[in-house]
Amino acid sequence: MAIQYLFEENVDPAYANQIRRRNPDVVVLAVGELTAPSKGTLDPEILIWCEIHNFILVTNNRRSMPVHLTDHLEQNRHIPGIFILNSKLSIGQNIEELILIYEGAFDDEYQDRIDHLPLP
Numbered sequence: 001m002a003i004q005y006l007f008e009e010n011v012d013p014a015y016a017n018q019i020r021r022r023n024p025d026v027v028v029l030a031v032g033e034l035t036a037p038s039k040g041t042l043d044p045e046i047l048i049w050c051e052i053h054n055f056i057l058v059t060n061n062r063r064s065m066p067v068h069l070t071d072h073l074e075q076n077r078h079i080p081g082i083f084i085l086n087s088k089l090s091i092g093q094n095i096e097e098l099i100l101i102y103e104g105a106f107d108d109e110y111q112d113r114i115d116h117l118p119l120p
Contacts, residue, residue, distance in 0.1 A: 006037075006050055011059065043068045044068055057082045060084065082110075
């Protein structure tokens with residue numbers, strides 16, 4: 001199954017918009033959009049939504065997201081993955097990373113993990 005990305009609400013909307021422009025095949029949603037979780041949804045609920053709908057979460061949240069993921073996994077739940085954007089890279093460079101991952105990922109390659117961009 002192809003990778004799908006959910007951008008959390010604190011991520012610049014330019015990310016979702018530019019990925020849609022660069023590669024229309026990539027399914028991209030942002031929190032607050034019509035079929036995505038609404039703005040203000042708590043992180044644990046977003047992880048459950050990502051699990052149910054098979055979306056990788058893209059976030060800037062380095063501080064609490066590892067805690068939320070640990071709690072999620074301890075409840076015997078799973079998530080397709082979490083990518084943390086690199087603030088030292090430009091939006092364009094982070095987007096290039098996300099598109100490369102989309103084009104080259106194996107099924108479930110990032111399941112139950114947090115990965116920081118760029119990937120090694």
